[in-house]
Amino acid sequence: MSLRLQARKLACERDDRWLFRDLDLTLEAGEILRIEGPNGSGKTTLLKILSGQLSGYEGELEWCGEPMRRVRRDFLANLIYLGHAPGVKAALTPLENLAWYQALAGEANAGRNGQPARMAALEAIGLGGFEDVPAGQLSAGQQRRVALARLELIPRALWVLDEPFTAIDRDGVAALEARLAQHVGRGGSVLVTTHHVLKATARLRSVRLGDA
Amino acid sequence: MSSNVESSPPVPSLLVSEPEGGLMVAIRATLARDITLLLRRRGEMLNPLVFFALVITLFPIGISPEPAMLASIAPGLLWVAALLAALLSLDSLFRGDHDDGALEQLLLSPHPLPLLALAKVAVHWLMTGLPLALMAPLLGVMLALPAGSYLVLAASLALGSAVLSLIGAIGAALTVGLSRGGVLISLLVLPLYIPVLIFGAGAVQAAVTGANVMAHLAILGALLSVALGLAPFAIAASLRISLNG
Numbered sequence A: 001m002s003l004r005l006q007a008r009k010l011a012c013e014r015d016d017r018w019l020f021r022d023l024d025l026t027l028e029a030g031e032i033l034r035i036e037g038p039n040g041s042g043k044t045t046l047l048k049i050l051s052g053q054l055s056g057y058e059g060e061l062e063w064c065g066e067p068m069r070r071v072r073r074d075f076l077a078n079l080i081y082l083g084h085a086p087g088v089k090a091a092l093t094p095l096e097n098l099a100w101y102q103a104l105a106g107e108a109n110a111g112r113n114g115q116p117a118r119m120a121a122l123e124a125i126g127l128g129g130f131e132d133v134p135a136g137q138l139s140a141g142q143q144r145r146v147a148l149a150r151l152e153l154i155p156r157a158l159w160v161l162d163e164p165f166t167a168i169d170r171d172g173v174a175a176l177e178a179r180l181a182q183h184v185g186r187g188g189s190v191l192v193t194t195h196h197v198l199k200a201t202a203r204l205r206s207v208r209l210g211d212a
Numbered sequence B: 001m002s003s004n005v006e007s008s009p010p011v012p013s014l015l016v017s018e019p020e021g022g023l024m025v026a027i028r029a030t031l032a033r034d035i036t037l038l039l040r041r042r043g044e045m046l047n048p049l050v051f052f053a054l055v056i057t058l059f060p061i062g063i064s065p066e067p068a069m070l071a072s073i074a075p076g077l078l079w080v081a082a083l084l085a086a087l088l089s090l091d092s093l094f095r096g097d098h099d100d101g102a103l104e105q106l107l108l109s110p111h112p113l114p115l116l117a118l119a120k121v122a123v124h125w126l127m128t129g130l131p132l133a134l135m136a137p138l139l140g141v142m143l144a145l146p147a148g149s150y151l152v153l154a155a156s157l158a159l160g161s162a163v164l165s166l167i168g169a170i171g172a173a174l175t176v177g178l179s180r181g182g183v184l185i186s187l188l189v190l191p192l193y194i195p196v197l198i199f200g201a202g203a204v205q206a207a208v209t210g211a212n213v214m215a216h217l218a219i220l221g222a223l224l225s226v227a228l229g230l231a232p233f234a235i236a237a238s239l240r241i242s243l244n245g
Helices: A043-050 A071-075 A095-105 A110-126 A140-153 A170-185 B023-040 B042-062 B067-088 B092-099 B102-109 B114-143 B149-175 B182-209 B214-244
Strands: A002-016 A018-029 A031-034 A058-063 A079-082 A158-162 A191-192 A204-209
Touching: A002 A043, A018 A043, A018 A191, A031 A043, A043 A158, A043 A191, A043 B214, A079 A140, A095 A110, A095 A140, A095 B023, A095 B102, A110 A140, A140 A170, A170 A191, B023 B042, B023 B114, B042 B067, B067 B114, B067 B149, B067 B182, B092 B102, B092 B114, B092 B149, B092 B214, B102 B114, B102 B214, B114 B149, B114 B214, B149 B182, B149 B214, B182 B214
Parallel strands: A031 A191, A031 A204, A079 A158, A158 A191
Antiparallel strands: A002 A018, A002 A058
16 A cells, blocks of 8 residues: 545635635655645645544545545545644643653653654754743744654654744754655655745645635 | 656655654654643643632632531532643643644654543643642642542542542544634533533542442543543544644
Protein backbone atom coordinates (compact mmCIF):
# COMPACT_ATOMS: atom_id res chain seq x y z
CA MET A 1 0.00 0.00 0.00
CA SER A 2 1.42 3.33 -0.95
CA LEU A 3 0.49 6.76 0.27
CA ARG A 4 -2.00 8.51 -1.92
CA LEU A 5 -4.44 11.22 -0.99
CA GLN A 6 -6.87 12.09 -3.72
CA ALA A 7 -9.70 14.58 -4.00
CA ARG A 8 -12.16 14.60 -6.85
CA LYS A 9 -14.61 17.36 -7.75
CA LEU A 10 -14.10 18.93 -4.38
CA ALA A 11 -16.27 21.94 -3.69
CA CYS A 12 -16.93 23.98 -0.59
CA GLU A 13 -19.36 26.80 -0.04
CA ARG A 14 -19.09 29.36 2.73
CA ASP A 15 -21.62 32.11 3.32
CA ASP A 16 -23.21 31.68 -0.13
CA ARG A 17 -19.84 31.92 -1.81
CA TRP A 18 -17.93 29.08 -3.43
CA LEU A 19 -14.46 28.90 -1.94
CA PHE A 20 -13.50 26.39 -4.61
CA ARG A 21 -15.32 24.15 -7.06
CA ASP A 22 -14.45 21.15 -9.16
CA LEU A 23 -11.10 20.90 -7.49
CA ASP A 24 -9.14 17.77 -8.38
CA LEU A 25 -5.91 17.09 -6.65
CA THR A 26 -3.67 14.16 -5.84
CA LEU A 27 -0.86 13.86 -3.37
CA GLU A 28 1.43 10.87 -3.71
CA ALA A 29 4.37 9.58 -1.73
CA GLY A 30 7.44 11.78 -2.06
CA GLU A 31 5.61 14.94 -3.03
CA ILE A 32 5.12 18.40 -1.59
CA LEU A 33 1.82 19.95 -2.56
CA ARG A 34 1.65 23.65 -1.87
CA ILE A 35 -1.72 25.35 -1.68
CA GLU A 36 -1.47 28.98 -2.73
CA GLY A 37 -3.94 31.79 -2.79
CA PRO A 38 -4.77 35.18 -1.31
CA ASN A 39 -6.14 35.58 2.21
CA GLY A 40 -9.64 34.24 2.52
CA SER A 41 -9.40 32.03 -0.54
CA GLY A 42 -10.08 28.90 1.48
CA LYS A 43 -6.61 27.46 2.00
CA THR A 44 -7.17 26.55 5.62
CA THR A 45 -10.63 25.19 4.85
CA LEU A 46 -9.20 23.01 2.09
CA LEU A 47 -6.52 21.75 4.45
CA LYS A 48 -9.09 20.92 7.09
CA ILE A 49 -11.20 19.06 4.55
CA LEU A 50 -8.19 17.15 3.29
CA SER A 51 -7.19 16.23 6.83
CA GLY A 52 -10.65 14.88 7.55
CA GLN A 53 -11.76 17.58 9.96
CA LEU A 54 -14.59 19.19 8.04
CA SER A 55 -17.49 17.31 6.57
CA GLY A 56 -19.27 20.24 4.93
CA TYR A 57 -17.95 19.70 1.41
CA GLU A 58 -19.01 18.15 -1.86
CA GLY A 59 -16.96 15.70 -3.85
CA GLU A 60 -14.97 12.63 -3.02
CA LEU A 61 -11.96 12.12 -0.86
CA GLU A 62 -9.86 8.99 -1.05
CA TRP A 63 -6.98 7.72 1.04
CA CYS A 64 -4.88 5.00 -0.64
CA GLY A 65 -7.75 4.30 -3.03
CA GLU A 66 -10.41 3.85 -0.35
CA PRO A 67 -13.13 6.35 0.54
CA MET A 68 -11.92 8.52 3.40
CA ARG A 69 -14.99 7.90 5.54
CA ARG A 70 -14.25 4.19 5.60
CA VAL A 71 -10.53 4.34 6.38
CA ARG A 72 -10.54 7.41 8.59
CA ARG A 73 -8.73 5.72 11.46
CA ASP A 74 -5.99 4.42 9.17
CA PHE A 75 -5.66 7.85 7.69
CA LEU A 76 -5.37 9.53 11.09
CA ALA A 77 -2.71 7.04 12.15
CA ASN A 78 -0.54 8.36 9.31
CA LEU A 79 -1.23 12.05 9.69
CA ILE A 80 0.36 14.94 11.51
CA TYR A 81 -1.65 18.13 11.26
CA LEU A 82 -0.28 21.47 12.34
CA GLY A 83 -3.01 24.06 12.40
CA HIS A 84 -3.17 27.82 12.65
CA ALA A 85 -3.11 27.62 16.42
CA PRO A 86 -0.03 25.72 17.54
CA GLY A 87 -1.98 23.59 20.03
CA VAL A 88 0.63 24.19 22.69
CA LYS A 89 -0.59 24.51 26.26
CA ALA A 90 0.80 27.67 27.86
CA ALA A 91 0.78 26.20 31.36
CA LEU A 92 2.73 23.08 30.37
CA THR A 93 6.42 22.86 29.55
CA PRO A 94 7.49 21.90 26.01
CA LEU A 95 8.38 18.42 27.29
CA GLU A 96 4.94 17.92 28.83
CA ASN A 97 3.25 19.21 25.70
CA LEU A 98 5.17 16.76 23.56
CA ALA A 99 4.52 13.88 25.94
CA TRP A 100 0.77 14.34 25.49
CA TYR A 101 1.05 14.52 21.72
CA GLN A 102 3.21 11.44 21.68
CA ALA A 103 0.64 9.49 23.69
CA LEU A 104 -2.25 10.88 21.67
CA ALA A 105 -0.60 9.80 18.44
CA GLY A 106 -0.37 6.25 19.73
CA GLU A 107 3.39 6.17 20.01
CA ALA A 108 4.62 3.13 21.88
CA ASN A 109 7.21 4.94 24.00
CA ALA A 110 5.04 7.79 25.16
CA GLY A 111 5.78 7.36 28.86
CA ARG A 112 8.99 8.03 30.73
CA ASN A 113 10.98 5.99 28.22
CA GLY A 114 10.19 8.61 25.63
CA GLN A 115 11.92 11.40 27.52
CA PRO A 116 15.24 11.15 25.62
CA ALA A 117 13.37 11.20 22.33
CA ARG A 118 11.45 14.28 23.38
CA MET A 119 14.64 16.02 24.51
CA ALA A 120 16.25 15.17 21.19
CA ALA A 121 13.26 16.50 19.25
CA LEU A 122 13.36 19.81 21.12
CA GLU A 123 17.11 20.00 20.62
CA ALA A 124 16.71 19.37 16.89
CA ILE A 125 14.13 22.13 16.54
CA GLY A 126 16.34 24.63 18.36
CA LEU A 127 14.71 24.65 21.77
CA GLY A 128 17.54 23.07 23.72
CA GLY A 129 17.61 24.61 27.19
CA PHE A 130 13.92 25.55 27.13
CA GLU A 131 12.59 22.07 27.87
CA ASP A 132 11.29 22.95 31.33
CA VAL A 133 10.11 26.52 30.80
CA PRO A 134 6.32 26.85 30.70
CA ALA A 135 5.37 27.35 27.06
CA GLY A 136 3.46 30.51 27.97
CA GLN A 137 6.76 32.21 28.73
CA LEU A 138 8.20 31.36 25.33
CA SER A 139 7.97 33.66 22.32
CA ALA A 140 5.45 33.04 19.53
CA GLY A 141 8.18 31.62 17.33
CA GLN A 142 9.38 29.30 20.06
CA GLN A 143 5.83 28.09 20.70
CA ARG A 144 5.49 27.37 17.02
CA ARG A 145 8.73 25.40 17.26
CA VAL A 146 7.30 23.31 20.09
CA ALA A 147 4.49 22.37 17.72
CA LEU A 148 7.01 21.69 14.93
CA ALA A 149 8.96 19.41 17.27
CA ARG A 150 6.11 16.92 16.80
CA LEU A 151 7.36 16.40 13.26
CA GLU A 152 10.70 15.24 14.66
CA LEU A 153 9.18 13.17 17.41
CA ILE A 154 6.30 11.36 15.76
CA PRO A 155 7.08 9.54 12.53
CA ARG A 156 4.15 10.00 10.20
CA ALA A 157 4.02 9.72 6.43
CA LEU A 158 1.66 12.62 5.75
CA TRP A 159 2.34 16.10 7.06
CA VAL A 160 -0.43 18.66 6.71
CA LEU A 161 0.96 22.04 7.67
CA ASP A 162 -1.03 25.25 7.80
CA GLU A 163 1.34 28.23 7.53
CA PRO A 164 4.18 26.44 9.32
CA PHE A 165 6.64 29.29 8.68
CA THR A 166 4.63 31.84 10.68
CA ALA A 167 6.71 33.54 13.39
CA ILE A 168 9.78 31.40 12.62
CA ASP A 169 13.10 33.20 12.14
CA ARG A 170 15.19 32.98 8.98
CA ASP A 171 17.42 30.14 10.15
CA GLY A 172 14.40 28.24 11.34
CA VAL A 173 12.69 28.67 7.98
CA ALA A 174 15.73 27.30 6.17
CA ALA A 175 15.95 24.37 8.58
CA LEU A 176 12.27 23.58 8.22
CA GLU A 177 12.48 23.77 4.45
CA ALA A 178 15.38 21.34 4.53
CA ARG A 179 13.37 19.10 6.85
CA LEU A 180 10.44 19.07 4.42
CA ALA A 181 12.79 18.12 1.56
CA GLN A 182 14.26 15.34 3.70
CA HIS A 183 10.82 14.03 4.57
CA VAL A 184 9.65 13.79 0.97
CA GLY A 185 13.04 12.34 0.06
CA ARG A 186 12.25 9.44 2.36
CA GLY A 187 8.91 8.82 0.72
CA GLY A 188 6.76 10.99 2.93
CA SER A 189 4.34 13.61 1.69
CA VAL A 190 3.68 17.19 2.65
CA LEU A 191 0.59 19.28 2.14
CA VAL A 192 1.34 22.87 2.99
CA THR A 193 -0.14 26.34 2.78
CA THR A 194 2.33 29.15 2.95
CA HIS A 195 3.05 32.60 1.60
CA HIS A 196 6.71 31.80 1.83
CA VAL A 197 8.21 30.87 -1.54
CA LEU A 198 9.49 27.30 -1.45
CA LYS A 199 12.50 26.29 -3.46
CA ALA A 200 11.28 24.81 -6.75
CA THR A 201 12.11 21.15 -7.09
CA ALA A 202 10.75 18.26 -9.07
CA ARG A 203 8.90 17.14 -5.95
CA LEU A 204 7.06 20.41 -5.45
CA ARG A 205 3.68 21.04 -7.03
CA SER A 206 1.35 23.94 -6.44
CA VAL A 207 -2.37 24.41 -6.48
CA ARG A 208 -3.76 27.91 -6.63
CA LEU A 209 -7.07 28.83 -5.07
CA GLY A 210 -9.14 31.94 -5.46
CA ASP A 211 -8.76 32.55 -9.17
CA ALA A 212 -12.24 31.39 -10.03
CA MET B 1 -7.95 3.41 -9.21
CA SER B 2 -5.77 0.49 -10.14
CA SER B 3 -2.90 2.53 -11.54
CA ASN B 4 -1.54 3.59 -8.17
CA VAL B 5 0.11 0.25 -7.57
CA GLU B 6 2.60 0.23 -10.41
CA SER B 7 3.32 3.97 -10.55
CA SER B 8 4.06 4.42 -6.87
CA PRO B 9 7.58 5.32 -5.80
CA PRO B 10 9.34 2.99 -3.35
CA VAL B 11 9.85 3.52 0.41
CA PRO B 12 6.26 3.66 1.55
CA SER B 13 7.50 1.92 4.68
CA LEU B 14 6.55 5.02 6.66
CA LEU B 15 2.91 4.08 6.27
CA VAL B 16 1.35 2.34 9.24
CA SER B 17 -2.06 0.82 9.33
CA GLU B 18 -2.70 0.93 13.07
CA PRO B 19 -1.46 3.15 15.87
CA GLU B 20 1.22 1.24 17.79
CA GLY B 21 0.71 2.44 21.33
CA GLY B 22 -2.27 1.44 23.36
CA LEU B 23 -5.41 3.39 23.97
CA MET B 24 -4.67 3.26 27.69
CA VAL B 25 -1.47 5.22 27.13
CA ALA B 26 -3.41 8.02 25.46
CA ILE B 27 -6.10 8.03 28.13
CA ARG B 28 -3.57 8.05 30.95
CA ALA B 29 -1.63 10.87 29.29
CA THR B 30 -4.82 12.91 28.87
CA LEU B 31 -5.75 12.37 32.52
CA ALA B 32 -2.28 13.35 33.69
CA ARG B 33 -2.19 16.39 31.44
CA ASP B 34 -5.55 17.75 32.52
CA ILE B 35 -4.81 17.21 36.21
CA THR B 36 -1.47 19.00 35.81
CA LEU B 37 -3.18 21.86 34.00
CA LEU B 38 -5.77 22.29 36.74
CA LEU B 39 -3.19 22.07 39.49
CA ARG B 40 -1.22 24.86 37.79
CA ARG B 41 -4.28 27.09 37.64
CA ARG B 42 -5.64 26.52 41.11
CA GLY B 43 -7.86 29.58 40.99
CA GLU B 44 -10.00 27.99 38.35
CA MET B 45 -10.31 24.85 40.41
CA LEU B 46 -11.15 26.69 43.64
CA ASN B 47 -13.80 28.92 42.04
CA PRO B 48 -16.71 26.44 42.31
CA LEU B 49 -15.73 25.48 45.86
CA VAL B 50 -15.60 29.10 46.99
CA PHE B 51 -18.93 29.76 45.28
CA PHE B 52 -20.46 26.75 47.03
CA ALA B 53 -19.20 27.87 50.44
CA LEU B 54 -20.29 31.48 49.94
CA VAL B 55 -23.82 30.60 48.89
CA ILE B 56 -24.31 28.24 51.81
CA THR B 57 -22.85 30.78 54.25
CA LEU B 58 -25.30 33.43 53.11
CA PHE B 59 -28.44 31.39 53.66
CA PRO B 60 -28.45 31.29 57.48
CA ILE B 61 -27.81 35.05 57.39
CA GLY B 62 -30.51 35.72 54.84
CA ILE B 63 -33.25 33.42 56.07
CA SER B 64 -32.95 32.64 59.74
CA PRO B 65 -30.28 31.13 61.97
CA GLU B 66 -32.86 28.89 63.59
CA PRO B 67 -31.60 25.26 63.41
CA ALA B 68 -35.01 23.62 62.91
CA MET B 69 -35.84 25.93 60.01
CA LEU B 70 -32.41 25.47 58.40
CA ALA B 71 -32.38 21.71 58.83
CA SER B 72 -35.63 21.36 56.93
CA ILE B 73 -34.32 23.19 53.85
CA ALA B 74 -30.69 22.07 54.12
CA PRO B 75 -30.86 19.03 51.77
CA GLY B 76 -32.33 21.04 48.92
CA LEU B 77 -30.10 24.04 49.54
CA LEU B 78 -26.90 22.04 49.59
CA TRP B 79 -27.84 20.22 46.43
CA VAL B 80 -28.93 23.31 44.50
CA ALA B 81 -25.79 25.20 45.49
CA ALA B 82 -23.55 22.28 44.55
CA LEU B 83 -25.35 21.90 41.22
CA LEU B 84 -24.88 25.58 40.38
CA ALA B 85 -21.23 25.43 41.45
CA ALA B 86 -20.68 22.49 39.10
CA LEU B 87 -22.47 24.35 36.32
CA LEU B 88 -20.21 27.35 36.86
CA SER B 89 -17.10 25.34 36.11
CA LEU B 90 -18.39 23.72 32.91
CA ASP B 91 -17.63 26.47 30.43
CA SER B 92 -13.88 26.03 30.83
CA LEU B 93 -13.99 22.27 30.26
CA PHE B 94 -13.15 22.40 26.54
CA ARG B 95 -12.66 26.14 26.03
CA GLY B 96 -8.95 26.27 26.79
CA ASP B 97 -8.24 23.42 24.42
CA HIS B 98 -10.42 25.02 21.76
CA ASP B 99 -8.68 28.38 21.98
CA ASP B 100 -5.13 27.09 21.69
CA GLY B 101 -5.81 24.48 19.03
CA ALA B 102 -5.32 21.41 21.23
CA LEU B 103 -8.94 20.38 20.68
CA GLU B 104 -8.53 19.89 16.94
CA GLN B 105 -5.49 17.76 17.70
CA LEU B 106 -7.58 15.70 20.11
CA LEU B 107 -10.11 15.15 17.32
CA LEU B 108 -7.33 14.05 14.97
CA SER B 109 -6.07 11.35 17.29
CA PRO B 110 -6.47 7.85 15.88
CA HIS B 111 -7.91 6.82 19.24
CA PRO B 112 -11.69 6.87 19.82
CA LEU B 113 -12.77 10.37 20.71
CA PRO B 114 -15.54 9.31 23.15
CA LEU B 115 -13.00 7.69 25.45
CA LEU B 116 -10.58 10.61 25.29
CA ALA B 117 -13.46 12.98 26.05
CA LEU B 118 -14.48 10.72 28.92
CA ALA B 119 -10.98 11.11 30.37
CA LYS B 120 -11.38 14.88 30.31
CA VAL B 121 -14.78 14.64 32.00
CA ALA B 122 -13.33 12.30 34.62
CA VAL B 123 -10.75 14.94 35.49
CA HIS B 124 -13.47 17.56 35.70
CA TRP B 125 -15.38 15.41 38.16
CA LEU B 126 -12.24 14.59 40.14
CA MET B 127 -11.30 18.25 40.48
CA THR B 128 -14.80 19.73 40.88
CA GLY B 129 -17.52 17.23 41.74
CA LEU B 130 -15.56 15.16 44.22
CA PRO B 131 -14.23 18.17 46.20
CA LEU B 132 -17.78 19.55 46.29
CA ALA B 133 -19.04 16.25 47.67
CA LEU B 134 -16.30 16.15 50.29
CA MET B 135 -16.90 19.75 51.30
CA ALA B 136 -20.68 19.44 51.55
CA PRO B 137 -20.81 17.75 55.01
CA LEU B 138 -18.79 20.65 56.40
CA LEU B 139 -21.32 23.12 55.05
CA GLY B 140 -24.07 20.80 56.26
CA VAL B 141 -22.92 21.50 59.81
CA MET B 142 -23.48 25.19 59.19
CA LEU B 143 -27.04 24.45 58.12
CA ALA B 144 -27.64 22.24 61.19
CA LEU B 145 -28.17 19.16 59.06
CA PRO B 146 -29.01 16.23 61.37
CA ALA B 147 -26.00 14.11 62.26
CA GLY B 148 -26.95 10.86 60.53
CA SER B 149 -27.21 12.30 57.03
CA TYR B 150 -23.67 13.48 56.29
CA LEU B 151 -22.49 10.28 54.68
CA VAL B 152 -25.55 10.14 52.46
CA LEU B 153 -25.04 13.79 51.52
CA ALA B 154 -21.46 13.14 50.43
CA ALA B 155 -22.34 9.90 48.65
CA SER B 156 -25.30 11.38 46.78
CA LEU B 157 -23.24 14.37 45.69
CA ALA B 158 -20.33 12.19 44.59
CA LEU B 159 -22.64 10.05 42.45
CA GLY B 160 -24.79 12.95 41.29
CA SER B 161 -21.95 15.30 40.40
CA ALA B 162 -20.50 12.63 38.12
CA VAL B 163 -23.79 12.64 36.20
CA LEU B 164 -23.74 16.44 36.20
CA SER B 165 -20.21 16.47 34.77
CA LEU B 166 -21.13 14.00 32.03
CA ILE B 167 -24.32 15.78 30.98
CA GLY B 168 -22.75 19.19 31.37
CA ALA B 169 -19.87 18.20 29.13
CA ILE B 170 -22.34 17.71 26.27
CA GLY B 171 -23.48 21.30 26.71
CA ALA B 172 -19.89 22.50 27.02
CA ALA B 173 -18.95 20.64 23.84
CA LEU B 174 -21.90 22.09 21.93
CA THR B 175 -21.11 25.67 22.94
CA VAL B 176 -17.33 25.58 22.78
CA GLY B 177 -17.30 27.22 19.36
CA LEU B 178 -19.34 30.19 20.57
CA SER B 179 -17.58 33.16 22.09
CA ARG B 180 -19.98 33.39 25.04
CA GLY B 181 -21.44 30.00 25.72
CA GLY B 182 -21.94 30.38 29.47
CA VAL B 183 -25.65 31.19 29.58
CA LEU B 184 -26.45 28.87 26.73
CA ILE B 185 -24.87 25.92 28.54
CA SER B 186 -27.13 26.57 31.53
CA LEU B 187 -30.21 26.64 29.32
CA LEU B 188 -29.16 23.46 27.55
CA VAL B 189 -28.25 21.32 30.52
CA LEU B 190 -30.42 22.57 33.40
CA PRO B 191 -33.51 20.64 32.26
CA LEU B 192 -31.40 17.49 32.19
CA TYR B 193 -30.05 18.25 35.66
CA ILE B 194 -33.48 18.21 37.25
CA PRO B 195 -33.83 14.41 37.73
CA VAL B 196 -30.41 14.34 39.36
CA LEU B 197 -31.41 17.16 41.68
CA ILE B 198 -34.69 15.48 42.61
CA PHE B 199 -33.13 12.14 43.54
CA GLY B 200 -29.99 13.66 45.05
CA ALA B 201 -31.84 16.02 47.37
CA GLY B 202 -34.39 13.25 47.92
CA ALA B 203 -31.69 10.93 49.24
CA VAL B 204 -30.52 13.48 51.79
CA GLN B 205 -34.09 14.31 52.75
CA ALA B 206 -34.77 10.62 53.27
CA ALA B 207 -31.70 10.34 55.48
CA VAL B 208 -32.90 13.30 57.55
CA THR B 209 -36.36 11.79 58.06
CA GLY B 210 -34.95 8.32 58.65
CA ALA B 211 -36.51 6.75 55.55
CA ASN B 212 -34.71 4.31 53.29
CA VAL B 213 -32.04 6.12 51.25
CA MET B 214 -30.99 3.20 49.10
CA ALA B 215 -33.78 3.70 46.57
CA HIS B 216 -32.63 7.24 45.83
CA LEU B 217 -28.97 6.32 45.69
CA ALA B 218 -29.76 3.38 43.43
CA ILE B 219 -31.58 5.67 41.00
CA LEU B 220 -28.60 8.07 41.05
CA GLY B 221 -26.39 5.09 40.31
CA ALA B 222 -28.64 4.08 37.45
CA LEU B 223 -28.56 7.62 36.06
CA LEU B 224 -24.78 7.53 36.29
CA SER B 225 -24.48 4.26 34.41
CA VAL B 226 -26.78 5.50 31.65
CA ALA B 227 -24.83 8.76 31.42
CA LEU B 228 -21.52 6.85 31.38
CA GLY B 229 -22.76 4.73 28.51
CA LEU B 230 -24.30 7.43 26.36
CA ALA B 231 -22.78 10.80 27.22
CA PRO B 232 -19.26 10.09 25.83
CA PHE B 233 -20.73 9.53 22.38
CA ALA B 234 -22.87 12.65 22.64
CA ILE B 235 -19.84 14.67 23.79
CA ALA B 236 -17.74 13.37 20.91
CA ALA B 237 -20.46 14.14 18.38
CA SER B 238 -20.97 17.60 19.87
CA LEU B 239 -17.26 18.35 19.67
CA ARG B 240 -17.24 17.34 16.02
CA ILE B 241 -20.23 19.57 15.31
CA SER B 242 -18.63 22.49 17.12
CA LEU B 243 -15.37 22.19 15.22
CA ASN B 244 -17.08 21.68 11.89
CA GLY B 245 -18.35 25.26 11.84
